[in-house]
Amino acid sequence: MNNLPPLAERMRPRTLDDYVGQKHLVGPGAVLRKAIESGNLPSMIFWGPPGVGKTTLAYIISQGLSRPFFSLSAINSGVKDVREVIEKASLLKQGGQTLPVLFIDEIHRFSKSQQDSLLGAVERGIVTLIGATTENPSFEVISALLSRCQVYILQHLEESDLLALLNKAMTEDEVLKHKNITLKEHEALLRLSGGDARKLLNIFELLLNAIDAPEIVVTNDAVLENVQQNMALYDKAGEQHYDIISAFIKSMRGSDPNGAVYWLARMLVGGEDPTFIARRMLILASEDIGNANPNALLLAQSCFDAVKVIGIPESQLILSQTAIYLATSPKSNSATTAIGAAIALVKQTGDLPVPLHLRNAPTKLMKNIGYGKEYKYAHSYEGNFIDQDFLPEAIRGTIIYDPGNNARENEAREKMKKYWTQRYKY
Structure with a gap:
């Protein structure tokens, strides 16, 4: 058994039909499955938490389309490694082979220069890029590369998905199917795995190896006793x-x-x-x-x-x-509450017209029909303030910002009470 790969690797699905979860992407009639079946595969970014099948899905796609598959990890690969893979892919294309798939794991860890080195290959159609990231690609992937990729969001696996993986392992794995295993309780397994399928199978294998008995009964206590003490204090991927x-x-x-x-x-x-x-x-x-x-x-x-x-x-x-x-520091969530209230108000009231006195009047016609006519320039008045309305008429007088109870915002509240006596009365 020691010569075999880990359980998580042995149970890695080879086809979309064996793939667990992400039905919104690869289920019958789903958007990504249609793209795969059509053979018209765009470059793409898989965004989702650890252990939901990003790497596996990329491999299944390449194998299903009979395309060469190159894989790099952004943790230990540099520009030189990227260029070498692109050169190999270019030679394959020149030799008439199908377009290779280049999978970049943790693409968010690539620097701008490393991502730039990918851009040309994607633009010239040398590779189909599949990047995997646990971070929002809008922040971590350069805009030029992101604009050439379709982003697919992978979701946390459901409890039913994870239990299906365990049952599949017990009945189909070449080692486990010969063991007498009873899954009496599963809550501790799922909690320690954090919804990460790979981690779940690793924990399960660790547990089974730790119990030397003809019949193995999996309980929450057994998991905590045999597994938890062996887990790392901090798992940045779980x-x-x-x-x-x-x-x-x-x-x-x-x-x-x-x-x-x-x-x-x-x-x-x-x-x-x-x-x-x-x-x-x-x-x-x-x-x-x-x-x-x-x-x-x-x-x-x-x-x-x-x-x-x-x-x-x-x-x-x-x-x-x-x-x-x-x-x-003193705490206040008044700005958070204010923008939330404002967005809710906009969604509720729609596109209310801008009051005439607040409108810009760059032409004579606009001035003639009243644009900006009644606007009062605050700096022309004492204290740089003059009472006028800045909200659409339909919601005039609405209080959106409620200052927090702290020294700085209490000062702001007093100022608002002085300026807007009919609104800030308290």
């Missing part, structure tokens, strides 16, 4: 990736610098991408601090820029400084 970043964000939102730095350290020791951490802090600076301390956004942006320039290990100091600053 469930804990999301759990720990959640704990990190909630610690800063909850104004606990100790929790914030602890979870930051957990991510750094586990090898998390520092730009991912900095990006999340940038979001939090507006979402949870906002106008209670506008400098938080400036520091978070500086942190993000510095991390990209400096890298690890030095940037861990900048990340720590920023996390502590954000955790100890």
Whole structure:
């Protein structure tokens, strides 16, 4: 058995009919399945969480269309590796072979220059690119390359999908089908795997190897006793990736610098991408601090820029400084609430006309029909303020921004009460 590949590899599906999950893409009549069956395959990006079958799907596509398959990982490949693969693909094309598929795992980790090296090959039709990413490609893939790719979103596997994988392994795997296995409980298996099919099968195999008995009964206690102690403290490609970043964000939102730095350290020791951490802090600076301390956004942006320039290990100091600053800053979600309320109002009321006095009047005709006529230039009045309406008539007087209860926004509230006495009365 030691000479066999791992269970996850042995159970890797070879056809779309064996593929588990993603029915919205590869089920009967689904968009990607139609493209595959037609043979008219675009370059594409698979975006989704770990362990949902991105790599497997790329391989199934290439094999189903009888195309040469090249695979690179962005973690350990550079521009030189990309160019070598493209050169091989170009020779195949010149030799009259079918268009090769080039699969790039974790394409979000490629630098701009590395992605640029792919662009020409995609444009010239030397390869069909399939990139896989766990991050939003809109932020991580250069626009020129992204515009030439179709983005397909892969979803978390359902509980029924994961159980189907386990049952399939017990009945069809060349090793497990000869064992007497009873799956009495499965909750711990699913929780530890975090919905990652590959990790689920690895955990299952680890458990079965740890139990030396003629009959193996899988229970939650057995899983926790035999597997959990052997798992890594932080798996940046699994469930804990999301759990720990959640704990990190909630610690800063909850104004606990100790929790914030602890979870930051957990991510750094586990090898998390520092730009991912900095990006999340940038979001939090507006979402949870906002106008209670506008400098938080400036520091978070500086942190993000510095991390990209400096890298690890030095940037861990900048990340720590920023996390502590954000955790100890006053909190307000008033800006988040305001834009949410405004968007809901727009969806509810539709395209309300802009009041005439607020409209631009670049031509004489527009001026003659009243565009901009009643507009009052605030700087021409005492205190640089004059009472006038800036909302469409149908929603005039609506309060969208409600200042938070903190020193800076309490000051803003008093100013609003002074200016807009009929709106901000409290």
